[in-house]
Amino acid sequence: MWNGKMSHVQHPIKFTSVIVDEAAQASEPDVVLSFMSAGYRVVVVGDHKQLGPVIPERNLCTSYVSALETPFLERMLQKPQRHSANTLLNVQYRMHPSIRRFPSIQFYDSKLRDSVSMPHRPELCCLWPQRDEHVLFVDCQTPQTFGAGDKSPDGVENKVSLKNVGEAKLVLEACTQLLEAGCSPKDIAIITPYTAQQQEIRTRLAKRPDSRNILVGTVHALQGSEREYIIISFVRSFVQDEYDIHSADSSGMILSTDKQSKALRDICSCKLGILSNNRLLNVSLTRARYGLVCIGNRSVLSNGSRDFFDYTQGLAERGCVVDRLNAKGTAKRRGG
Incomplete structure (x- = not known):
């Protein structure tokens, strides 16, 4: 002492x-x-x-x-x-096999094996386009905008952040479908890498009293933890009136623009947000136990990350990439 x-x-x-x-x-x-x-x-x-x-x-x-x-x-x-x-603990006890599939192939040399006991849950066929797939990617083509970022202790804004209102609306819609299917708010978490998007989503969720316990945070906030259902909003997209995105083929994977649009060339050449590090993507995709909903601009994000390109391409081949969710939550499939 x-x-x-x-x-x-x-x-x-x-x-x-x-x-x-x-x-x-x-x-x-x-x-x-x-x-x-x-x-x-x-x-x-x-x-x-x-x-x-x-x-x-x-x-x-x-x-x-x-x-x-x-x-x-x-x-x-x-x-x-x-x-x-080196010893790899290759048996995973968390994820539904359809969620485990891509991380195992992309990051763990296809060595992960499943030993998951899934208690009875609602089938939620309205969300998943395929019966045995509990992964959904919603290809959202709405623009990103600037929003309020972090604030200093005196309340003065000192950082500009990004948000995507269209994605925030889809996040709320997915949460609504889950809650109305009987899911507990404590079983749902939303991951998004930008402060402004977190604020946008929290504001919309606040209008639903039953969504009070839904977690909204960054990848780091969910590291080491898990939820039954994870919704990811990637945010990054084109900017209205500045960028023009065109699909060069039926896959929708080619991004083209006027040669004078330096901003778009920059967005394609850099690593984007949560995709800047493949570890961040790996953690994001492995927090869900039973269902994973990803929302983002497939063309823009695929140009920013080879891992993300492989991920969405594989989901498209499995029939898990959709244009939108309609009012009843039924996904409209998009071709690969």
Whole structure:
């Protein structure tokens, strides 16, 4: 106990084994320093395919920040000689098989296996276009706009954010369908990467008293947790009167524009929001247990991410990409 005097400094305690949990979310120095207490064995547990360390200090040099953001597990697994000491926990107990399918193929070399016990739930055939598919992508072509962002402690706005009113309306419609089918608000969560979109969705949900316990937040807010139903609003789209999107073929996957539209070329060349890091996409798509609804502009987002292109292309082949939800929630399918 501190009594105002310098206490005797003891040597660090040594343990036979040290186990570091959630090691992929800690910076490498934090992980390695814990090894000093191990006398014989170190066990590092984590998933480097999901969210990595968050480094808030942005006054460091770019290369140093990049090194700190690279999980220890990822760097170790880049060395072939380390693979023999690696064990993949390949049985998942959370997701409906149709939700697990893409993450397993894209991020885990098709090694995930299902051991999911699904208690009785409403079939919700009005939402899912295919009986055995509990994934739906709504191709929303509404424009993005600027909205209020984060505010400083004194209440002054200091950051501009993005929102997509058309997507927010579809989010509310999907929530309405779930609630009217008997789902509990506590079983629903909405993921969106922009503060303005979160505010837009919360404002619309507030008009429904039974939606009070629906969670609206970022990917980071849902890391490590799960909900029965997840709705994702990707937000990013074209800007009204500035961008013009044309489908070059029946797939709707080609984005073309006037050569003078520098803004559109920029939006296609950069990584977009939640797609800027494939770990963010992986976490987003694996929070749902029973049903996943994605809402976004397929053409724009597919141009910003190869992973997203593969995801929506696979969903289209499975009949899970739709134009809209009508008033009864029946999805109108769109061809692949």
